[in-house]
Amino acid sequence: MPQVTFIDAHGESRTVEGEAGATVMEVAIRNGVPGIEAECGGACACATCHVYVDDAWAAKTGSPEPMEEDMLDFAFEVKPTSRLSCQIKLRDDLDGLIVRTPTRQG
Template identity: 65%
Template sequence: MTKITYIAPDGERIETEAQDGSTVMETAIMNGIPGIVAECGGACTCATCHVYVDDAWTETVGGPSMMEEDMLDFAFDVRPQSRLSCQIKVSDKLDGLVVHVPSRQG
């Protein structure tokens, strides 16, 4: 299992185990991570699963696709490390991933 840590806006760290092949958003929903709304269920048609990939992980995770970039236009407080968690596939290379949950979703 791949470990993912979600950091809430108040600094609370929530450590989870993710199934390879799932997404960071699906893992958040399965573990009740506050702040990950995922209104579209992972179809990349909203911005309610917005996260900030921790600086140490941005190169490994990679950047958003063109479609994801378009949806990030609807997110609040977009930063260079912003991603939609529904578009980040879990794999062994992401073991230890850290993402930060924004204070509000789009």
């Protein structure tokens, strides 16, 4: 099973396992990862599952599709490696993926 490491805005990390085919957001929700709210349930209709993909993994996870790009306009502190975690499907070659959760507004 591929592992994903989530690093929060304070530098605390949490590594969890997920099944290939699941999204990074689904894995985060199942494991209670803080900073991933997923208000729309993974429909790419909000930006509450926004993450920063670690630079070393950016090429493997790919670029956002146009719909995801539109939703990222609503995310807080968007960076070049910003992605919606509901749009990143886990694959065996993503074992060890590292993503960071942004500081939340408010």
